[in-house]
Amino acid sequence: MKLPNGYGSVMKMSGKRRKPYMVRVTTGWTIDPAKGTKKQTYAVIGYAETKQEGLQMLSDYHQNPFDTKAAKVTFSEVYTAWSEAKYPTISKSNVHGYSAAYNVCNSLYNKIFRDIRLADLQNVVDTCGKNYPTLRKLKVLFNQLYDYAMKNDICNKDYSEFVDIIKYKEKNPNKIDRSVFTKPEIDKLWTLRDDPFYQTVLMLIYNGCRVSEFLDLKKENVHLDEQYFDVILSKTENGIRKVPIADKVLPFYKAWYDSSDCEYLLHTDDGKQFQYRNYKDSYWTPLIENLGMDHNPHDTRHTCVSMLAEAHVDPTMIKKIVGHAGAMSLTEKVYTHLDIQSLVEAINKI
Template sequence: MRLANGIGTVYKLSGNRRNSYIVRKTTGWEIDEESGKAKQKYITIGYAPTRAKGLEMLMDYNKNPFDVESSKITFAEIFSKWSAEKFPTISASNVKGYNASYNCCSAIHDRVFKELKLTDLQGVIDNCGKNYPTLRKLKVLLSQMYEYAMKYEYCNKDYSQYVDILKYKNRNPNRTDRSPFSNEEIEALWVQKNNLYAQIVLMLIYSGVRVSELLDLKRENVHIDEHYFNVVESKTENGIRIVPIADKTYPFFRKWYDDGCEYLLHTPEGAHFDYRNYYDSYWTPVMELIGCSHKPHDTRHTCISMLTEKEVSPTMIKKIVGHSGAMSLTERVYTHVNVQELLRAINKI
C-alpha cells in the first residue's frame, strides 16, 4: 500500500539482514548540477525487522519529530557530554567517583541511549557485583545522565527512576566472601620473603592499604627514613591518610624505594602496575605458590583482624586503614595521631 505524500516510506533492503526494512522521510529537494533534475533529500529514521514495525516507527516520527542524529547517540557519548558540563563544577574526588560508576556500566557504553530500557539498567546493577553504597552512587549517575538527556531531548523517558537497588541494601550482589589470611598462610608468605611479589602481599597485610592505594603509590609520597607514606589518592575521602611502615616489612619498602622508579611498586620494566596485569601475572602465581585462593582485599581484612587481636584501639585501626567514615562522633574529634603512635600500633602485629 502506497503511503500518502509527505508521510515517508518503508521498504525492504536486499540481502539477509536482521532489520531489513529501512524507514525514510523526504526533507526537501535539490537540483542535481549534472542532470539539472530535481533530486530528493531525505533522512533515514531507522531500520526495522518488519514492515509493520517500520510503519510504526514512521508514524511515531511524524507524530513527534526528533533529531535523527541525536537519536543515535550512545550511552558513552551522553556521559561525555554530561561530564563536560558537570565535572568542572565538582571536586576531584567526586569526578573519580562518577568515573568509577561509569566504568561499572561498560556493558551499555556502546548502546544507543534512546533505546535503553529498564532491563538494561537493572542488568548493570544486578551484574556489577558492587555493594549498596556503590550502587547508590551508580544510580545517582544514571539519574543525572537521564536528566541531562531529557533536557536536550536525547530521550523522552527516564528509566533510571525505576532501577531497584534496595534489594541489595543488606547484601552485595555477586559478592565473593572475604576472609583473612590464616597464620599458616602468613607463615608460608614469610618463607617466600625473597620473592618480590610475595613481599607485596606482606606489605599489603602489614599496612592495611587497599591494593589500588599501594599500586598507585608514588615514590615521592614515601618517607622511607621516617617509616611512613602518604596515601594521596583513595577510593574514599577518608582514605587520604598517613600509613605507617611496619618494621617487619620495612626492608621490602626500602628495596622497592631504592629502585628509584616513579611508582614505589612497578613492573620489571619500571612501569606503573595495571591492576589486572598485577592480579593475573603476580598476585595469582603467589597464591598458587602458597596453596591458597585469596583476593587482594583479604589482606586488608587480615590487617584489621591482627590489629584487633593485639587489642589496638578501634580508633587507631580506623586511622591506619582509612575507615574514619565509620567513626563515632567521639572518635572523629580525636583526629591528631602522630606517626610514632601509628608505628607503635602497627608494630604490635
C-alpha cells in the first residue's frame, strides 16, 4: 500500500533485531541545489516488530502528533526534569519520600518513557518488596511523572492510574524482625546530622524511648540545662521516668526546641504534633529506605539498650533510662535515687 506523499514511512532495517521496522515521519523538505529537486527530511518516532504494527504507530502519530525529540526521553530524564521543578516547592520529608520511591524504580531508569507500559510499572510495585505506605508514595510518584509527561507531550496515555497497590494494603511484603542499627548504619546517620528529621532518628537511638513517648513529649518537660526530660505519659508504670540527653545529641534537642511555637518538642512541617502513623509513614519510612536500611522505629530502643550493655553500663541504670521493668528485682524497683548527672554520664558512654 502506497502511503500519501509526506505521510512518512515504515522501513525494514538489516540484521536480526527484535524490532526491525523503523517508523519515521516527514518533518520537512530540503532542496538539492545541484539538481533542483526536493528531498524529504525525517524524524524517527519508534520501532516495531512487524510492518503492520509500524503502520499503526504511524497512523496513531498522525491522529495525536507529538514532539519526536521529547518521545526519546527516558524515565530517569523525566524524573530529573520533574524533580528540579517540584522539589524546591515541597518539604524535605516529601523530598525524602519521593527519592525513596524513585530508588526502587531502577528497572525503569533507562527505558524510553513513551514506551513504558502498565506491566512495567506494576512489576516495580510487585517486586520492590516495600511496605504499603511506601507503595502509596511510589504510585503518587508515578502519577506526578505522568502528569508532567502528558503536559510536555512526552506521552499521550497515563498508565499510572491503573497501577494496583491495594492488594498489599493488609500485608507487608517485606516483613522483617526487629533488629538493632549496626555501627556503619549509625555512622551513616551521623553524616546526615544536619537534616532535622534524620536528627530524630539519632535522638531516639540515644535516648531509648518508645516512639510514642517521644512524640508526646512537650517542651515544658524538656530541661536542656540539666540535660534530661520527663516522660509523663507511658504505657507502663516504669515508663514514667527521667531520661538523660547525651552530649552528642543535645544540639538537636535545642534546635527542635527553638524551631517552632508548637508545644511539643517534635512536630510536623506545619508545626503540629506528630501522630505515630504520620511520623512512621511520611517521615521515618522514607528516611530509612532512602538509605537502603530496613528498620522500624522501635529498633532504636533495642539499639540503645544494646549499646548501653556493650558499654558495660550497670543493668539497673539501663532499666532506669529506658523505663524497662522486665526482670527487675525488688531492690532495683525501690532504687530510685539515681541522680540526673549519673544518668547523663551513663548515656554518654555510647
